[in-house]
Amino acid sequence: MPEPILAVAGVSKTYKGGFTALHHVDLAIRKGEIFALLGPNGAGKTTLISIICGIVTPSSGTITVAGHDALGDYKAARRRIGLVPQELSVDMFETVLATVTFSRRLFGHPANPAHIERVLRDLSLWDKRNTKIMALSGGMKRRVLIAKALAHEPEILFLDEPTAGVDVALRRDMWKLVHGLREQGTTIILTTHYIEEAEEMADRVGVIDKGRLLLVEEKAALMHKLGKRELDLTLVEPLAAVPPGLERWQLSLVNDGKVLRYVFDATEEHTGIPSLLRALAEQSISFKDLETSKSSLEDIFVDLVGERA
Amino acid sequence: MNLHGVWAIYRFEMARALRTLWQSLVAPVLTTSLYFIVFGGAIGSRMQTVDGVGYGSFIVPGLIMLSLLTQSVGNASIGIYFPKFTGTVFELLSAPISAMEMVLGYVGAAATKSVVLGLIILATSAFFVPITVLHPGAMIAFLLLTALAFSLFGFILGIWAGSFEQLNFVPMLLITPLTFLGGSFYSIDMLPQPWRTVSLFNPVVYLVSGFRWSFFGKGDVDIALSLGVTLGFLVVCLAIIAWIFKSGWRLKS
Numbered sequence A: 001m002p003e004p005i006l007a008v009a010g011v012s013k014t015y016k017g018g019f020t021a022l023h024h025v026d027l028a029i030r031k032g033e034i035f036a037l038l039g040p041n042g043a044g045k046t047t048l049i050s051i052i053c054g055i056v057t058p059s060s061g062t063i064t065v066a067g068h069d070a071l072g073d074y075k076a077a078r079r080r081i082g083l084v085p086q087e088l089s090v091d092m093f094e095t096v097l098a099t100v101t102f103s104r105r106l107f108g109h110p111a112n113p114a115h116i117e118r119v120l121r122d123l124s125l126w127d128k129r130n131t132k133i134m135a136l137s138g139g140m141k142r143r144v145l146i147a148k149a150l151a152h153e154p155e156i157l158f159l160d161e162p163t164a165g166v167d168v169a170l171r172r173d174m175w176k177l178v179h180g181l182r183e184q185g186t187t188i189i190l191t192t193h194y195i196e197e198a199e200e201m202a203d204r205v206g207v208i209d210k211g212r213l214l215l216v217e218e219k220a221a222l223m224h225k226l227g228k229r230e231l232d233l234t235l236v237e238p239l240a241a242v243p244p245g246l247e248r249w250q251l252s253l254v255n256d257g258k259v260l261r262y263v264f265d266a267t268e269e270h271t272g273i274p275s276l277l278r279a280l281a282e283q284s285i286s287f288k289d290l291e292t293s294k295s296s297l298e299d300i301f302v303d304l305v306g307e308r309a
Numbered sequence B: 001m002n003l004h005g006v007w008a009i010y011r012f013e014m015a016r017a018l019r020t021l022w023q024s025l026v027a028p029v030l031t032t033s034l035y036f037i038v039f040g041g042a043i044g045s046r047m048q049t050v051d052g053v054g055y056g057s058f059i060v061p062g063l064i065m066l067s068l069l070t071q072s073v074g075n076a077s078i079g080i081y082f083p084k085f086t087g088t089v090f091e092l093l094s095a096p097i098s099a100m101e102m103v104l105g106y107v108g109a110a111a112t113k114s115v116v117l118g119l120i121i122l123a124t125s126a127f128f129v130p131i132t133v134l135h136p137g138a139m140i141a142f143l144l145l146t147a148l149a150f151s152l153f154g155f156i157l158g159i160w161a162g163s164f165e166q167l168n169f170v171p172m173l174l175i176t177p178l179t180f181l182g183g184s185f186y187s188i189d190m191l192p193q194p195w196r197t198v199s200l201f202n203p204v205v206y207l208v209s210g211f212r213w214s215f216f217g218k219g220d221v222d223i224a225l226s227l228g229v230t231l232g233f234l235v236v237c238l239a240i241i242a243w244i245f246k247s248g249w250r251l252k253s
Ligand SMILES: Nc1ncnc2c1ncn2[C@@H]1O[C@H](COP(=O)(O)OP(=O)(O)O)[C@@H](O)[C@H]1O
Pocket: A015, A016, A017, A019, A021, A039, A040, A041, A042, A043, A044, A045, A046, A047, A048, B253
């Protein structure tokens, strides 16, 4: 594997109150990938990002950004990073253009009106460039935060819960932008607690819970793992055993033989459901109800933690 | 050195003042005029001279110092407290900018504002009383040093403060009394003992005295001592700020 653009090694964080939010996290991000950090609220996603960006001090461990130690050589490390935080923290009294230009300069670059204009246009903010931020809607404020993070042309972009409370239009614009940035070689790390979002966006996914990074996988492999669903058929007549001829679906009987259960992979092109239903009809096994369920993120975490234990 | 970053912060802070330019100008001019009417007119008419200087002229350095101190502390403290309050401090903390560069931006802007204010008060005073400055170089130096030192102090205050109450508390309960008791409107020689000796523990005495010396060639304490105390205060503030950034105190969790 080529040298990672970002390497997190043995990072732990215990907050002042004594709460340990991160337990010895190791993570290597490849240049140019879109990486999703997936985990429920309170998992430690924001803490990890804040440590990488220099906002929170790690209790132990090291972070290397493009070969530069994030503590020792922080200027070289931070110049490469752009952060869109989870909270809508913006300067209310500034105009859009002023605050985005400020960000570019703060990160050590001379003003570049052409670049700023491009960023603002990409985010549909150009018409609002002279508007004070306090007059913008929540969605527009988030766009401003994204523009600020992109003002200094970062190599690595962090998006902390980018779609939390965001409308459809912004979501669409944001994904377009993210893909455009990826085309240009920007590495993108986003956090989310929606599996769908990780699935939609990422090349690789890391699952984090209770401060531990449980696994890091290629999206396809993980989705396979996470994509298991159950089809429950409530039978008209309970069965004592799975009838012969249905072996290829590996069915099971639950609820005293009243429910026939089929476990399938929703991410596969052929789920095997139509053929199963045809086979049941041929054998005159009739059912009165049909229900599919998918494992929730919580279930998956339980599974993953179970696997590890 | 991230000069673009320093410049960005400096401009941001100056723009904040320019948005309220009118208040920034009118308030000091009005306050100064009031001081001259009350202190210069009503009281000064009974005092006539202090150390051979007309009372109206005598209070000019103290008047400038009073505003310089409160404005330096106020400007610098709100400058860094506000980003903490609104959460925008995340950007400062994640930027490739060193502690001293950040201080240069914030404190530089706060000090600039108070020096301009000091000069406005000086100009306003000239309408009321005769003003001569014996040592203009020293006058400017004291103005700059004091503005810097107290802007640094304000910066520390802004980082320390956890609420707007705390932010206002220190200037009101510390800076204003120390300035009034620091010989802004009188010579500490005029005080009875033990107050004269007690006054020598008030650092503001040295600032006002040094500043007054640059006007009239005479102060309550030796000019070298004044300069020493001012520089000492500056160095202490710088050391505290260096420690704050190193430890992340009140800025990072
Ligand atoms: N400044 C802090 N002091 C103490 N505990 C904190 C602090 N910030 C976050 N935490 C705790 O650390 C845990 C992880 O928080 P966070 O990183 O924000 O999670 P996530 O972003 O995954 O929702 C939570 O239990 C949270 O309460």
